[in-house]
Amino acid sequence: xxxxxxxxxxxxxxxxxxxxxxxxxxxxxxxxxxxxxxxxxxxxxxxxxxxxxxxxxxxxxxxxxxxxxxxxxxxxxxxxxxxxxxxxxxxxxxxxxxxxxxxxxxxxxxxxxxxxxxxxxxxxxxxxxxxxxxxxxxxxxxxxxxxxxxxxxxxxxxxxxxxxxxxxxxxxxxxxxxxxxxxxxxxxxxxxxxxxxxxxxxxxxxxxxxxxxxxxxxxxxxxxxxxxxxxxxxxxxxxxxxxxxxxxxxxxxxxxxxxxxxxxxxxxxxxxxxxxxxxxxxxxxxxxxxxxxxxxxxxxxxxxxxxxxxxxxxxxxxxxxxxxxxxxxxxxxxxxxxxxxxxxxxxxxxxxxxxxxxxxxxxxxxxxxxxxxxxxxxxxxxxxxxxxxxxxxxxxxxxxxxxxxxxxxxxxxxxxxxxxxxxxxxxxxxxxxxxxxxxxxxxxxxxxxxxxxxxxxxxxxxxxxxxxxxxxxxxxxxxxxxx
RNA sequence: GGCGCCAUGGACUAAUUGGUUAUGUCGUCGCCCUCUCAAGGCGAAGAUUACGGGUUCGAUCCCCGUUGGCGCUACCA
Numbered sequence: 001x002x003x004x005x006x007x008x009x010x011x012x013x014x015x016x017x018x019x020x021x022x023x024x025x026x027x028x029x030x031x032x033x034x035x036x037x038x039x040x041x042x043x044x045x046x047x048x049x050x051x052x053x054x055x056x057x058x059x060x061x062x063x064x065x066x067x068x069x070x071x072x073x074x075x076x077x078x079x080x081x082x083x084x085x086x087x088x089x090x091x092x093x094x095x096x097x098x099x100x101x102x103x104x105x106x107x108x109x110x111x112x113x114x115x116x117x118x119x120x121x122x123x124x125x126x127x128x129x130x131x132x133x134x135x136x137x138x139x140x141x142x143x144x145x146x147x148x149x150x151x152x153x154x155x156x157x158x159x160x161x162x163x164x165x166x167x168x169x170x171x172x173x174x175x176x177x178x179x180x181x182x183x184x185x186x187x188x189x190x191x192x193x194x195x196x197x198x199x200x201x202x203x204x205x206x207x208x209x210x211x212x213x214x215x216x217x218x219x220x221x222x223x224x225x226x227x228x229x230x231x232x233x234x235x236x237x238x239x240x241x242x243x244x245x246x247x248x249x250x251x252x253x254x255x256x257x258x259x260x261x262x263x264x265x266x267x268x269x270x271x272x273x274x275x276x277x278x279x280x281x282x283x284x285x286x287x288x289x290x291x292x293x294x295x296x297x298x299x300x301x302x303x304x305x306x307x308x309x310x311x312x313x314x315x316x317x318x319x320x321x322x323x324x325x326x327x328x329x330x331x332x333x334x335x336x337x338x339x340x341x342x343x344x345x346x347x348x349x350x351x352x353x354x355x356x357x358x359x360x361x362x363x364x365x366x367x368x369x370x371x372x373x374x375x376x377x378x379x380x381x382x383x384x385x386x387x388x389x390x391x392x393x394x395x396x397x398x399x400x401x402x403x404x405x406x407x408x409x410x411x412x413x414x415x416x417x418x419x420x421x422x423x424x425x426x427x428x429x430x431x432x433x434x435x436x437x438x439x440x441x442x443x444x445x446x447x448x449x450x451x452x453x454x455x456x457x458x459x460x461x462x463x464x465x466x467x468x469x470x471x472x473x474x475x476x477x478x479x480x481x482x483x
Numbered sequence: 484g485g486c487g488c489c490a491u492g493g494a495c496u497a498a499u500u501g502g503u504u505a506u507g508u509c510g511u512c513g514c515c516c517u518c519u520c521a522a523g524g525c526g527a528a529g530a531u532u533a534c535g536g537g538u539u540c541g542a543u544c545c546c547c548g549u550u551g552g553c554g555c556u557a558c559c560a
Contacts, residue, residue, distance in 0.1 A: 011560050046559060116558065123556080127484045133556070134485085156558050174488070183486055183556085191558040198560045222487055222555035245489080252552065283495065283508090290497035290506045310496080313553065317494050320509040330522070368521035378520090396519090427518090442518035454520040 004036025005212045008062075008069075009202065011043040012054035015263035016061035018316060019217065019247045019255055022281045026244055027215040028067045029282070029304040039082070039209055040072030043202070044090045045195050052077065061264040065274050066297060071209075084209045089201050096196040099204050099234055100157060100189065108233045109189060111155030112137040113148050135185035157190040159200070159230065167225035172213070172242035173309045179225040187226055203227040207236035215306075218243035242306050245285045246313045255316055271344055271372025273332065276325040284314040294327060326370040338362040341372045348376035350383040361464055364456035378454070382464060387451035387473055389480070397447035398482040405434050406448065410474040418467045420459040427459070448477035 008024040010016070016024075031038040040062070044050040055077045062069070071082025080086040103109035114137065126133040137158040140148065145155065161184045168178035189200035196204075206214055206227075221243045231238040249259035261267060267277055279295050287310070288295070288303045295303065329337060338359050342352055352358045361382060362375075369375055381387060389397070397403070409430055416426050431441045442458050449470060455461045462470050 009560090013560080043560065049559075112558095114558095119557085130484075132485065135556090158558095177487075179487070185556070187556095188558050193558080195558085197558070202560085217554095218488065219554050220560090223560090225487095226555095243488085246553075248553085250494085254553080280495095285495090287496055287507095291508085293495095293508050312489050314496090315494055317509070320495070323509055326522085365521095367523095370521090424518095439518060446519065452519090456520090458518055 002212065004031055004034045005039060005210050006031040006036065006215055007039040007041055007206065007209065007211050008067075009041040009043050009205075009216075010058055011046060011049070012051060012058055013046065013049040014054055015057050015265050017255075018262050018264065018267075018281070021061070021065060021264045021277075022247060022284060023215065023217055023244065024062060024067050025065070025278060025281050026242075026286070026304075026309070027213075028069075029300055030213060030215060030242075030306060032301045033304045036212070037070040038068070039084075039211065040069040040087065041205060041209065042073060042088045042090075043198065044088055045198070045201055047090070047195070050090075057265065061268075064268055065264065065278055087209075089196075089205065092201075092205065093194070093196075095208070096190070096201055096204055097194070099200075100196075102234060103159065103189070104157075106233065108160045109157045110137070110139040110160060110186075111145060112158055113140055113144065113153060113155050114138055132183060133185075134183050137186050154192045154194070156188050156192045158186040159189045159226075159233070161186050161226075161229055167228050169224060169228060169241060171221070171224075172240055172306045173311060174218070174221070174243055177221065177224070179222075181225075181229070184226065184229075189230075199223055199226045200230060203230040203236070204234070206239050207231060207234075210237075211239045213242060213306075214239045215242045215244060217246055219246060242309070244309055245311060247284055248313050248315045250315055250317075252313075252315065259316070260318065269373070271340070271374065272321070272325050273328045273340075276328040277321070279328075280321045280324050284316065285310050294324070322370045326368075329369045329372070330367050332366075334359055334363050334366060337366050337369075337372075341375055344372050345376045345379075345383075348380070350376055350380075357464070360460075364460045364464065381450040381452060381455070386476065387449070389447070389451040390453065392453045393447035393451050394480075394482075396443045396453055397477070397480065399440065399443070403444050403448075403477075405436070406444075406474055406478055409445075410471050413467065413474070414471050416467075418463055418470075420457075420463050423459045423462050445474075449473050 006027040008027050010020050010024075028038050030036070042055055044055070055073065059073060059075065059077050071084065072080065072087045074081050080088065080091075086092060100109060119135065123133050123135060126135075140155055148155070162181045165181050166178050167181055168176060171177050187199060188197055190196050224241055224243075228238065230236075247255050249255045255262050261270065264277070268274075275297060278297060278300070282295060282300050282304070283293070286304065286308055288308065341362055342358070345352060361379060365375060365378060412426060412430060416422060427441065427445070428438055431438045443453075446453065446455055446458055446461070449461060449465060456464070465473075
């Protein structure tokens with residue numbers, strides 16, 4: 001059996017989308033699981049929408065996810081690496097032109113000068129009259145060609161789809177799928193500006209690049225017979241196809257911006273770990289068994305198979321992703337979490353001048369964290385000069401009347417050792433001596449020190465804050481009025 | 484309009500060749516743990532497997548139909 005070769009072929013029209021990332025992941029996993037090669041090809045034939053910035057973002061996001069390619073664009077986003085390049089369709093125009101000539105020589109492609117509006121009008125009319133809207137273009141006669149060309153016009157080229165018969169193929173996830181040729185229009189393969197369309201360029205490239213398995217979203221299922229007709233017409237070797245289900249928003253509509261974050265890059269800036277996103281995405285449309293939920297990348301590679309890919313679309317659930325991210329955050333080494341969290345704190349305006357202290361801070365919040373981006377907000381009181389009292393904390397603070405003993409506690413703390421266990425011993429003893437419930441005392445102290453009702457463990461928090469700030473904050477809290 | 488694909492609790496899903504009290508995870512709720520919140524542990528609720536017909540001793544599973552969703556029907560990909 002020849003080695004497996006899969007590809008991811010995005011068009012660079014923006015950031016890497018969650019759906020695209022999942023498609024790339026499945027292709028990558030399939031190749032890696034079978035020791036094959038993964039190819040990245042940039043489908044930049046839509047010059048109006050594509051951009052170099054998009055290519056750069058794509059490369060960045062793919063790398064962040066850990067999806068590496070054996071052939072495709074170099075790290076700089078310009079050069080191509082691999083023997084079957086270039087891997088940018090915009091640089092392969094002469095190749096497509098050659099295949100167009102081949103089609104022309106077989107009388108399987110013909111020129112047309114119709115406008116888009118004319119084509120649409122024809123289709124509308126066909127639907128209205130109850131005719132099959134399969135469209136046969138108006139083929140320009142040699143005379144029309146000469147005349148229009150003389151006027152400086154250039155034709156678009158349509159592919160002559162077989163008039164009858166069926167095109168069927170064995171899809172690796174959907175099984176046997178068949179389409180009647182007579183229902184297919186003669187589609188445009190080369191636009192009047194000389195640039196090939198998706199179906200033409202993709203078919204030519206997949207074959208020329210030796211792709212053995214085309215894994216893509218099932219929105220392409222209906223495009224497949226067109227491409228198969230092209231492979232046959234051009235005598236090109238055909239890959240196997242696996243159409244994976246789409247990812248939907250909560251309203252079951254195609255995932256889009258109004259559903260919130262859809263760009264992979266946004267998940268990075270929101271503080272998701274790439275392995276968590278990968279794990280979550282892998283489970284959208286694929287499962288290993290009825291029990292396993294958490295998979296390392298290595299496990300995914302060893303366990304992935306197309307046979308276990310499902311057929312129906314899946315709704316993207318941010319809440320479950322967050323849970324999963326929390327699982328990974330909890331298990332990750334503190335050093336790594338701290339390093340990844342640092343930019344989030346800096347973006348919030350919190351400078352980290354003591355790395356060792358910061359590590360302790362992260363350690364105190366790591367277990368409960370769901371995303372890195374949520375951390376600075378929760379930890380803000382560690383960085384601010386004074387405390388801003390939340391209404392809930394205020395209520396807690398005054399719950400047992402004005403805590404008059406606060407001053408006494410402050411002076412005891414002023415003389416105390418400031419490690420967690422000493423602090424706990426001191427506070428517990430103080431509570432007992434004052435006849436206050438430990439629980440209540442903790443609540444008051446938490447409010448006084450942080451202005452919040454939720455913080456890391458009180459003694460961790462105190463040790464992290466340090467003696468001077470703790471004492472100062474307790475004294476400041478004495479001035480609080482219960483109004 | 485035509486063609487295609489799909490259909491298991493709110494979400495993601497499992498169910499060896501048709502035979503299970505229909506699996507697990509997220510979420511929800513409760514209890515435990517506990518200085519708060521999480522995390523963790525335990526437990527519960529939630530599914531006439533979209534609907535209607537078949538085939539069969541027996542259908543989540545096979546067949547047909549209906550409905551619904553999505554996709555394609557572009558000189559987008």
